[in-house]
Amino acid sequence: MSASMSGNTASSSSSKKSLKAFSDDIWKNKTAKINAELFTLTYGSIVSQLCTDYERDFAKVNKQLYSMGYNIGVRLIEDFLARTALPRCDSLAKTSEVISKCAFKIFLNVTPQIGNWSSNKDSFSIFLDENPLSEFVELPMDAARELWYSNILCGVLKGALEMVQMDCDVYFASDVLKGDQTTELRVKLNKILKDEIPAGED
Amino acid sequence: MSQKIISPSTSVNSTAHPGSTGYDYTIGPQQTLPELPVSSSTTGGGIGGGASTAVSTTLPLPSVYNESLNPNARNQHVSLSAYAFLFQELVSQARNASKSVSEIELRLHRSGYHIGIRLLELLNFRSSVSAGFGSSSSSKAFFSKTAMNPSGNALALNGSLSSTQDEPSLAQGISHMKRRDLKPVEILQFIHSTVWSYLFGRVSDDLVKSSERENEFMLIDSAPMLTQFISSTNVQCDFFVCGIIEGILDSASFPCNVTVHSVPEPNFEQKVVFVVKFEPQVLEREALRA
Amino acid sequence: MPCYFAIIGALDNPIYEAEFTSPQFNQFPPELKELNPFILHASLDILEDLQWQTHPQSGAGTETSGGFLRSRHSSSNSNCYLGKIDHFYGLAITGYLSYGNMKFVMVHSSNSSNGTPVPIDDVAVKSFYQEVHELYVKTLMNPFYKLNEPITSPVFDKRVRLLAKKYLAK
Secondary structure, three states, X not given: OHHHHOOOHHHHHHHHHHHHHHHHHHHHHOOOEXXXXXXXXXXXXXXXXXXXXXOOOHHHHHHHHHHHHHHHHHHHHHHHHHHHOOOOOOOHHHHHHHHHHHHHHHHHOOOOEEEOOOOOOOEEEEEOOOOOOOXXXXXXXXXXXXXXXXXXXXXXXXXXXXXXOEEEEEEEEEOHHHOOOOOEEEEXXXXXXXXXXXXXXX | OHHHOOOXXXXXXXXXXXXXXOOEOOOEOEOOOOOOOOOOOOOOOOOOHHHHHHHOOOOOOOOHHHOOOOHHHOOOEEEHHHHHHHHHHHHHHHHHOOOOHHHHHHHHHHHHHHHHHHHHHHXXXXXXXXXXXXXXXXXXHHHHHHHHOOOOHHHHOOHHHHOOOOOOOHHHHEOXXXXXXXXXXXXXXXXXXXXXXXXXXOOOOEEEEOOOOOOEEEEEEOOOOXXXXXXXXXXXXXXXXXXXXXXXXXXXXXXXXXXXXXXXXOOOOOOEEEEEEEOHHHHHHHHHHO | OOEEEEEEOOOOOEEEEEEEOEOOOEOOOHHHHOOHHHHHHHOHHHHHHHHOOOXXXXXXXXXXXXXXXXXXXXXXXXXXXXXEEEEEOOXXXXXXXXXXXXXXXXXXXXXXXXXXXXXXXXXXXXHHHHHHHHHHHHHHHOOOOOOOOOOOOHHHHHHHHHHHHHHHOO
16 A cells, blocks of 8 residues: 555645545544544533633633643554555645545544645645534634634644644635635645754654 | 623624614514515614624625534544544633632533533434435435425515525424423433443443432443543542533533542543532422422 | 413423414403413423323313313323313413423413313314424424523424414414
């Protein structure tokens, strides 16, 4: 399997299919699962508790969610590499594909779309058609402007990418919860970090 | 502005819903059935200025009422490891915000309680729905039927609403509501079977009544799912599950106190017992009913 | 028939209220309108009594007073919909309990002013309550909603009124 993974983006049409099949197989046969609604409800209780703790200072809530996500991301990447044994991505395009088709799939069972590439190919967007974090959520009026409800995802991506030597900015550009057309996560690569520590397992 | 000092927890920018401003307990019941005033003169009425500028150019905020309670309406699972990561953060968030172990446990308990009160309504309501109702392909066909059913103008009255009613309500698939549980044993069995299966994919390992105390029951879990990844020794993270249990019992009007105790056994090192201690009034009510 | 509907929380506080009236429906007589909340609250004691009875549902059309002694001929084994629980002059009061013991209560008025009791269409009224129950469950699923807080969403309000039109406008 991993042999077909190493092809560059030019051959992505064939690797795309196999990456999907590869991820579906991991999800179906090699992943312990839990009720998605418990996940949704637990996250909901975290966010609503933070809003109370920070006295509805939503900028602080966003920041806290981000940092919780970061803590998750730096640990999650090891789990991810151990389960997939994928080789290092040789391009940001490849990275984006692995994030959407593989990482989102085997953790959250969704496959978001990738798009909105910048002209110099250093940033892209992840469009979440389905978001298991935000089912049954209706933002209160005072939160609708500032709160990025699913901001924990930004932190997760930031932390995980940093552990594979990619220094990125990750942020929400829009969210259907706020009345936007799409839920769009923006990822911008700043630089590849020096390879001081070996990435993940090996 | 002054009447908005108490910020409503669930409300939507009124620009999105001309013709209705929702229930306001400071005013009381509002009259009439929806007669649609076509003018959007209520735009932004009375709501603090800031919010309306930010959302004015976008779609109406989505509403929970447009989502389906049907469990088949969306993905049913996420990976256990995703949940484990989230749960670990819930625990460390509680730890960072607390000064003592008991405060950490209290916060975990509170998070669980938030979930328990929701599960009581959700799971009972769902089990009232006849099996197979609204599943997959039939739901689309059902939509066209319901869309035509209400006497024409009910929907014509309100264009914006008709477009959002794309799922039949689950209530239409109910012939008999599941009974409310009236006895402590009944509601505990609901937790032991329905709730445990929903949360952890299996019933709990046992439900027993205390032989010493009349108001005590014990739910036993030999391999608690959520805390298997938590290595902490001093904090009992299953207080989260205590909160779920207590939230269910409390809102079903069985006020009680739920605690958890580790009882490691050779083959089940993480085995726990949840002890449910009902308040005296629950037993008094039982005695009256008997 | 004009109706006054309320959801009463665990602290006996209304979390939602609505009057279903329209030109076709008639209005509440002015002298009764103001009394509705009091009439409704007066029946809460009966409802709390029925709450813990094994077979609380009153037989449809039974017209004895008192309300809570009629428990024999319930058409189903259900104990969420309680049927007609009380009456007050020409008004009938029906009740429904959610699993979290939110009290759904409605005062039904008749169009005639001669004091004859309002007939209750149990099937329609029960369907109305069950649909509103579903809307309530959705309200509760929102993590930002706190138990026993007023439901201020305009969408909820609109949905409830459409349901009233569908099930109660007769």
